Amino acid sequence: MxxxxxxxxxxxxxxxxxxxxxxxxxxxxxxxxxxxxxxxxxxxxxxxxxxxxxxxxxxxxxxxxxxxxxxxxxxxxxxxxxxxxxxxxxxxxxxxxxxxxxxxxxxxxxxGRPLIGDGADGQTVNGVGQAGGDGGFLWGNGGNGGDSTSAGVAGGAGGSAGLFGNGGAGGTGADADVSATNGGAGGAGGNAGLIFGFGGAGGTGGSGINSFASFGGDGGAGGNSYLLGAAGAGGNGEVGLGTSGFGGTGGDGGQGGLFGNGAAGGPGGQSTDGDGGSGGSGGRAGILYGDGDNGGDGGAGRFSSGSGGSAGTAILAGNGGSGGNGASSTATSGDGFGGFGGIGGTGGLFFGNGGDRGNGGDGGIGGAGDSGNPAGGQGGNGGGAYLIGNGGWGGVGGAGDGTGDGGDGGSGGDCGWLLGNGGNGAEGGTSSATGGAGGNGGDARFIGNGGDGAHGGDGTPDGASGTGGSGGILFGQNGSDGG
The missing domain is CATH 1.10.287.850 (HP0062-like domain)
Known part of the structure; x- marks a missing residue:
């Protein structure tokens, strides 16, 4: 040698x-x-x-x-x-x-964990995604979760960081087959480092199968952050296939720690011949400062579409996120319900605006005669504020079709107790049947204007109009009623 x-x-x-x-x-x-x-x-x-x-x-x-x-x-x-x-x-x-x-x-x-260094990525063992290894106690990123390939098995979770580092992403859930008719859930994202880092994103769920009542896999939840940094986004819910299949629910966004923003919720999965999945909730903001993130949009379905996810809230200072949108129904006969819009997040206790709403999804096309009931989804309510900040706006109601009523518009959120304007209500959905009611305006508290009420949706008869919110006790004007 x-x-x-x-x-x-x-x-x-x-x-x-x-x-x-x-x-x-x-x-x-x-x-x-x-x-x-x-x-x-x-x-x-x-x-x-x-x-x-x-x-x-x-x-x-x-x-x-x-x-x-x-x-x-x-x-x-x-x-x-x-x-x-x-x-x-x-x-x-x-x-x-x-x-x-x-x-x-x-x-x-x-x-079984290093002091300094990255965690190993999870492997796929016999079709099962393994969890990612945790990062070092002092410094290091968590490993990504492994993807599953064996039918219906959930993806591996992402590894978490120690003091400094990012969480690993969750693995993808396996698709369904004849031996397991439901898709596997996505793996959860790993948590961020205790002092600084970003949470890992949740994994995507697996698809359903062309059989009766097959569920698409749910998306994995995003990883949380702690002292400083941002949380990980929720994973996507996957498609539900077959007769009366269900789309997977979107993963919830990770939550902020002390300082930092919450993460967005994942969208719900679609369904080709069944119900769409709901969107995941947006992550809560950091305790001292940060914004809540948006809820995920609902997935479209033939019979009932998924509702939008609720938005993340702020705690002390920051803005609430916007609610996710409900999806429109894809039905061409029979019942078909549009998804409800998600609720807007609440603003911070000391300062911050409430988040806007999600819009309701449109109803599907009704069948012959009166067998259909294709109602539009309701719009989500706007988020409120605490001390200083404006209320969020309500979401528009989804349109009905055929014999289905239009969805009601969401109400505006109330403003902060000291200062701010109430959010405006949203219009009700239109329909050839009864129109959806208009949303009410949010109230002002001490100083500020009330939000305007909205028109009811056109229909037979038209939907009721919303009332305007009250103005502030010390100063402010009342909101106008919907015409």
């Missing part, structure tokens, strides 16, 4: 010396070029002229060869210098890894 001992600092010195030698030779060649490439003839006869031309030709050939040698010399110097750097980097890496191994050995022996 042969061994090589390399001193990187000596290689760098040698490269520098060679570069200086090359510079000296290049300078000498440049000085000689003018005197040797254009030699004056000793006399005016033909022999003298021919001899001078021969010497000049030899000088030009030398300069050409010298240029090639200079190029080779420069490449050699660069290679020598980079090799020294590579050896130095390799030695530093070996020292670092040796040091980390010594540092991590006690915690790995006691807890």
């Amino acid at each position: 042969s061994f090589a001992v390399v001193a990187p600092e000596l290689m760098r010195v040698a490269a520098s010396d060679l570069a200086n030698i090359g510079s000296t030779l290049s300078a000498a060649n440049a000085v000689a070029a003018a005197q040797t490439t254009a030699v004056q003839a000793a006399a005016a006869d033909e022999v003298s002229t021919a001899i001078a031309a021969l010497f000049g030709w030899h000088a030009q050939t030398y300069q050409s060869l010298s240029a090639q040698a200079t190029s080779f010399h420069d490449q050699f110097v660069q290679t020598l210098a980079s090799s020294g750097t590579s050896y130095w980097s390799a030695e530093a890496t070996n020292v670092e890894q040796t040091l980390l191994n010594a540092i991590n050995a006690p915690t790995e022996a006691l807890f």
Whole structure:
């Protein structure tokens, strides 16, 4: 066995010396070029002229060869210098890894987890996604959860970080087959580091199968954050297939810690011949400061579409998120209900606006006669505020179709107790039957204007109009009623 001992600092010195030698030779060649490439003839006869031309030709050939040698010399110097750097980097890496191994050995022996370093990604073992490894106690990211391939099995959860680092993403749930008719849920995202980091995103659920009442897999929940950082988003619910299949529910967004925003909820899965999945809830904001995030949108279904997810709320200072939208029904006969819009998140206790609503989904097309009941979904209510801030607006009611009534519009949220305007109500959904009622305006408390009420949806008869919110006790105007 042969061994090589390399001193990187000596290689760098040698490269520098060679570069200086090359510079000296290049300078000498440049000085000689003018005197040797254009030699004056000793006399005016033909022999003298021919001899001078021969010497000049030899000088030009030398300069050409010298240029090639200079190029080779420069490449050699660069290679020598980079090799020294590579050896130095390799030695530093070996020292670092040796040091980390010594540092991590006690915690790995006691807890099966390093002190510093990333957790390993989860693998797929016999079709089952394994959980990602946790990151180091001090520093390191959690590993991603493994994807499942065995029918109906949930994806692996993402690993969590320690003090500093990001949580790993959840793995994908497996699709269904004849042996397991429901899709697997997505894996949950790993939590962020206690001091700083981002939560991992939840995994996507697996699809259902073309059989009776097959469920699409639910999306995985997003990972939470703690002191500083953002939470992970919820995963997507997957498609439900077959007769009366159900779309998967979207994963809930992760929650903020002390400072930071909550994460968005995942959208619900669609259903080709059944009910759509509901959207996941938006994550709550950090306790001291941060915004709540939006709820996920509901998935479209033939009979009943999924409702939008509720929005995340703020705690002390920050804005509430917007509620997710309910999906429209895809029915072409029979009953078909549009999904309800999600509720807007509440603003922070000291400061922040309430989140806007989600809109209700449209109802599907009713069947012949009076067998259909394709009602529109109700719009979500706007979120309120606490001390200072405006109320969120209500969501529009979904349209009914055929014999189905229009969905009611959502009411506006009330404003903060000290200052702010109430949110406006939203219009009711239209229908050839009864129109949806308009939403009421939100109230002002101490200083501020009340929100406006909304029109009822057009129908036979029209929907009732919403009333305007009250103005502030000290100052402010009442909101107008819907016409």
